[in-house]
Amino acid sequence: MRRGTAHPIIRTRAPSPSGVATARTATVTSARIVAWARANWAVLAVFGAFALSAVIVPTFAPVATTDDWAYTRSAQILLAEGRLTVFPVVAATAVFQIVWGALFGFLLGPTFGAFRLSTVVITALGAVALYGLCRDLGVTRGRGALGVAAYLFNPLVFVLAFTFMTDAHFVGLLMIATWLFAKALALTPLPPSPTAVRRGGTEATNIVPGGNASSGDALISRPDGSQGEERGETASNVTYVTSERAREPFSLRIGPGTRLRVAVGVRVSRRSPSPDPTGEGFGVRVSPIDARFILAGSIVAGLAFLTRQQGALIVPAVIAFLLLSRRLRFDRASAVLLLQLLVPSLLAIGGYYLWLRYGNDVPHVQASFFREVLEEGWGGTWWLLRHLTAIELIYLGFFTLPLMAAALPFVRTIGRGIPPRGWLLFALWEAIAVAGVAVFWTSGARMPYIPQFFGSGGLGAPDVLGSRPILISPDVRALLTAICLIASLLLALIAARAMGAAPSLTRSRAALVLMIGLGQVVGVLPPSYHYIGWAAGSLDRYLLPLVPLAIAVTLWGLRDVRLVPPLGWIVAIALACFAVAGTRDYLVFMRAIWAMGDKAVAAGVPLDRLDAGSGWDGYYLYERGLETRLRSRTPKGGPWWVYFYAPATDSAYVVSGKQLRGYFVVAKAPYSSWLQRAPTTLYLLRRLGMPWPPKLETGQGSMPVAIQVRPAPGGLETLETGSALPVPTVDAKNAPRTGPEDDNEQ
Numbered sequence: 001m002r003r004g005t006a007h008p009i010i011r012t013r014a015p016s017p018s019g020v021a022t023a024r025t026a027t028v029t030s031a032r033i034v035a036w037a038r039a040n041w042a043v044l045a046v047f048g049a050f051a052l053s054a055v056i057v058p059t060f061a062p063v064a065t066t067d068d069w070a071y072t073r074s075a076q077i078l079l080a081e082g083r084l085t086v087f088p089v090v091a092a093t094a095v096f097q098i099v100w101g102a103l104f105g106f107l108l109g110p111t112f113g114a115f116r117l118s119t120v121v122i123t124a125l126g127a128v129a130l131y132g133l134c135r136d137l138g139v140t141r142g143r144g145a146l147g148v149a150a151y152l153f154n155p156l157v158f159v160l161a162f163t164f165m166t167d168a169h170f171v172g173l174l175m176i177a178t179w180l181f182a183k184a185l186a187l188t189p190l191p192p193s194p195t196a197v198r199r200g201g202t203e204a205t206n207i208v209p210g211g212n213a214s215s216g217d218a219l220i221s222r223p224d225g226s227q228g229e230e231r232g233e234t235a236s237n238v239t240y241v242t243s244e245r246a247r248e249p250f251s252l253r254i255g256p257g258t259r260l261r262v263a264v265g266v267r268v269s270r271r272s273p274s275p276d277p278t279g280e281g282f283g284v285r286v287s288p289i290d291a292r293f294i295l296a297g298s299i300v301a302g303l304a305f306l307t308r309q310q311g312a313l314i315v316p317a318v319i320a321f322l323l324l325s326r327r328l329r330f331d332r333a334s335a336v337l338l339l340q341l342l343v344p345s346l347l348a349i350g351g352y353y354l355w356l357r358y359g360n361d362v363p364h365v366q367a368s369f370f371r372e373v374l375e376e377g378w379g380g381t382w383w384l385l386r387h388l389t390a391i392e393l394i395y396l397g398f399f400t401l402p403l404m405a406a407a408l409p410f411v412r413t414i415g416r417g418i419p420p421r422g423w424l425l426f427a428l429w430e431a432i433a434v435a436g437v438a439v440f441w442t443s444g445a446r447m448p449y450i451p452q453f454f455g456s457g458g459l460g461a462p463d464v465l466g467s468r469p470i471l472i473s474p475d476v477r478a479l480l481t482a483i484c485l486i487a488s489l490l491l492a493l494i495a496a497r498a499m500g501a502a503p504s505l506t507r508s509r510a511a512l513v514l515m516i517g518l519g520q521v522v523g524v525l526p527p528s529y530h531y532i533g534w535a536a537g538s539l540d541r542y543l544l545p546l547v548p549l550a551i552a553v554t555l556w557g558l559r560d561v562r563l564v565p566p567l568g569w570i571v572a573i574a575l576a577c578f579a580v581a582g583t584r585d586y587l588v589f590m591r592a593i594w595a596m597g598d599k600a601v602a603a604g605v606p607l608d609r610l611d612a613g614s615g616w617d618g619y620y621l622y623e624r625g626l627e628t629r630l631r632s633r634t635p636k637g638g639p640w641w642v643y644f645y646a647p648a649t650d651s652a653y654v655v656s657g658k659q660l661r662g663y664f665v666v667a668k669a670p671y672s673s674w675l676q677r678a679p680t681t682l683y684l685l686r687r688l689g690m691p692w693p694p695k696l697e698t699g700q701g702s703m704p705v706a707i708q709v710r711p712a713p714g715g716l717e718t719l720e721t722g723s724a725l726p727v728p729t730v731d732a733k734n735a736p737r738t739g740p741e742d743d744n745e746q
Contacts, residue, residue, distance in 0.1 A: 455472075
């Protein structure tokens with residue numbers, strides 16, 4: 001532009017109304033997200049820590065743990081062949097888990113790590129449901145976050161979250177279903193009327209039938225269970241309160257047989273004194289059961305059954321609650337409600353057993369269940385009831401340790417206001433727990449009483465010969481027993497106090513959660529029949545469903561009790577450190593075992609002559625034994641898995657956590673452990689009389705031909721002359737000789 005010329009006029013187009021609306025919507029949405037994140041920062045930090053732990057733990061380690069090889073192979077077969085199969089040795093239904101894991105395998109590749117990640121994700125989803133449930137039970141955000149931390153970082157929950165076992169998947173679905181069923185107990189408002197006017201708050205949203213008459217100064221019942229006199233103003237058709245003390249909705253008793261749940265400064269219409277339990281004459285509509293959530297919860301409960309059979313107990317527990325709370329009647333509405341509850345679950349159950357009958361064949365482990373129950377009879381059932389009741393009470397103390405630590409300084413407050421029936425519950429609980437600990441103590445048993453994934457060796461199933469060195473000494477186990485007993489008794493006090501809680505929506509929801517929890521207590525019995533006569537009598541992972549349900553009900557019971565949150569967080573962080581380190585050590589240990597097994601195969605050890613633990617044997621050898629119908633080739637006295645999962649192996653060569661009598665050391669290798677102080681070592685052993693280097697069998701005489709292929713992610717892997725690796729990691733010519741100077745026998 002030349003000097004002296006006028007500046008040109010810059011024309012701009014006014015933004016369109018739709019663009020302005022979109023920008024405003026985006027701004028409002030982002031502001032809400034930021035506000036929600038600020039309000040829930042504590043639980044977001046917990047989930048962030050859980051996600052970080054998945055990086056610390058070798059989540060994608062190429063190993064199977066104890067039983068999860070079977071679900072891994074089923075998911076791989078589904079992806080490779082489009083065929084859904086459940087092996088005969090599988091006791092759980094497992095269908096949902098196989099499909100869920102296959103989805104992750106499709107996205108990330110059909111590897112052990114992808115399937116393990118699916119468990120981590122569904123465990124986190126279950127924790128989200130737990131947090132939502134706690135909020136619906138009237139629990140504050142901070143306490144809800146502590147409950148989520150107590151759940152996710154409980155050592156038993158955490159270690160199972162990093163496997164591909166059905167237990168963690170089932171608990172995730174159980175919590176989602178429980179949350180949906182609890183949300184179904186919701187109350188909805190009628191459209192505003194001229195006589196129902198806002199005044200400094202929001203309109204009344206809930207009404208609960210029942211209560212006492214009051215006028216003038218109204219009796220207030222808050223969500224936390226506390227009560228107090230609030231000044232009210234009453235007219236012939238209008239009642240409202242002006243209290244500034246209650247920041248959350250509370251219940252106001254305004255007349256015979258009615259109780260309105262209102263917010264601060266709410267003006268509520270009262271159109272007629274009718275005690276109609278629907279509440280429609282009082283400006284609010286009671287919707288005791290929300291059909292949408294009932295249907296959604298029933299569908300998720302059906303998926304839970306398709307993971308473990310205990311899912312069939314969820315809907316009956318909900319029906320029992322509805323009957324006991326008199327929400328089911330002989331009318332059309334109740335019939336429709338029952339259909340919504342039952343149809344999805346019955347379709348899942350019926351469809352599964354039809355598929356088993358005509359599409360898969362019934363696994364013999366599932367078919368033998370009723371036979372075991374009948375064989376044990378009432379005597380075995382009574383033994384299980386006595387044994388497991390005491391054990392479950394002590395484990396409940398362990399599951400709620402962070403919460404009990406936070407509540408311990410106010411134990412006297414908890415003891416006040418307990419009704420007589422509450423003291424009866426406490427006395428019974430105390431008698432069973434103390435007597436159980438005494439009996440177990442005299443027999444030498446200490447916590448953990450039913451170890452599988454949490455025992456004296458740390459975290460993880462010990463299904464490898466020699467296992468791992470002892471991590472938790474008897475003295476530490478005795479201390480843990482005492483701590484869990486104290487926590488259990490404190491939990492009993494909380495339960496006794498909760499029996500005097502005033503009627504409210506949150507109490508109804510807590511009762512529903514409790515009923516579902518009692519159903520899962522019953523669900524511990526069926527799989528435990530197999531272990532009658534064993535020292536433990538059950539497995540710890542069968543108690544996993546009790547963990548989040550106990551946490552939710554406990555937090556509800558503590559909703560109006562002062563706590564010391566730092567004490568709870570200290571215990572939760574300590575458990576988290578142990579859980580992360582212990583799970584990391586377990587997966588590193590398993591990875592070292594599988595690496596040693598690969599070295600043995602690379603050196604020429606045939607797969608059907610090697611035992612490297614239940615996961616290795618099941619994954620590589622089970623299908624071989626199933627196809628050929630082999631009888632067990634391992635001499636009597638071997639571990640259980642070589643007879644159950646791997647009859648194809650003769651265990652001439654073994655991978656072990658220690659030297660074994662009757663075996664010579666071929667090779668050894670250290671492995672890393674954060675929790676063990678002493679060095680840790682794995683051994684490759686050969687049975688006395690077995691050659692080294694091993695000789696490849698050619699099928700002459702009575703010996704079978706060596707296995708030439710083995711399962712692998714994405715299909716089968718060919719073993720060339722017994723070599724699983726192109727370049728052997730154990731050189732046969734440099735391997736230890738079989739002379740006396742190289743043999744270390746123990």
